[in-house]
Amino acid sequence: MTDLDVDFLHATRTSYDAIAEAYAEEFPDGLGHRVLDRALVSWFADLVKERGGGEPVADVGCGPGFVTRRLDALGLPVFGVDVSPRMVALASRAHPHLxxxxxxxxxxxxxxxxxxxxxxLYSVIHVPDAELPGVVREFRRVLVPGGWLLLAFQTGRGEELHVTERFGHEVSLRYRFRDPELVAALLGDAGLEVRARVVLAPDEGARRPRAFLLARAPGPVTSAVTERTALATTDAWA
Known part of the structure; x- marks a missing residue:
């Protein structure tokens, strides 16, 4: 792990610890008004369930746990991971069964x-460019053959935004906006099969489109339903 990685982890952790309560109040369900985002998360859940196997699913960068809760409601054996201890404490309190x-x-x-x-969802935006290939390889490492990955992030051409205040608290958060094709290439380099690229127009009042990348770890298809669905998703755009 590089010094840069240590620095970004520390900054991200302490920043989200500082704003955890305000963030959870502001976004009690971050997908509540995003119908298309919810549909893509449901699609991911269907693919995981159709594959079978019963292995758990990780919500990485779970924050206060609202997406973890949604995946649980969709029937997945899910758990949440976050770099912020305060966010994890809030998520555990709000969703004690998870x-x-x-x-x-x-x-x-x-x-x-x-x-x-x-x-x-929207958690890799804080990862420095130099560290992102390693993060993608880590995602690949923990997936079973045939396991599914869903990433979401705001798009851009390599721009970076440094935020020093949120919700009245001093923070140091760097937001990195990336080209979906470049991120898809990183997934391919890590040995993941990119099955769909979906770019959604910005929400009202927002400036940047949101990209979703759906990828699969190579491995045997365990059901005819999953095979048909996986073939249908290749190179989809919206």
Whole structure:
């Protein structure tokens, strides 16, 4: 792990610890008004369930746990991971029937090939460019053959925004906006099969489109339904 990685983890952790309560109040359900986002999360859940196997699913960068809760409601055996201890505490309090733990996507405390799915919504935006390939390889490491990955992030051409205040608290958060094709190439380099690229127009009042990338770890297809669905998703755009 590089010094840069340590610095970004520390800044991200302390910043989200500082704003955890205000963030959870402001976004009690971050997908509540985003119908298309919810549909894509449901699609991911269907693919994981259709694959079978029963392995758990990780919500990486879970924050206060609202997406973890949604995946649980969709029938997945899910748990949440976040770099912020305060966010994990809030998620555990709000959703006591679910499991949350502190961890970093740069080094997940999980065995190889242990997850049937991994979802990271708007959490890789804080990862420096130099560290992102390693994060993607880590995602690949923990997925079982045939396991599914769903990433979401705001798009851009390599721009970076440094935020020093949120909700009245001093923070140091760097937001990185990336080209979906470049991120898709990183997934391919890590050995993941990119099945769909979906770009959604900005919400009202927002400036940037949101990209979703759906990828699959190579491996045997375990059901005819999953095989048909996987073939149908290749190179989809919206």
């Amino acid at each position: 499991r949350f733990h502190v961890g970093s996507m740069t080094g997940l405390d999980l065995p190889d090939r242990s997850l049937g799915g991994l979802l990271a």
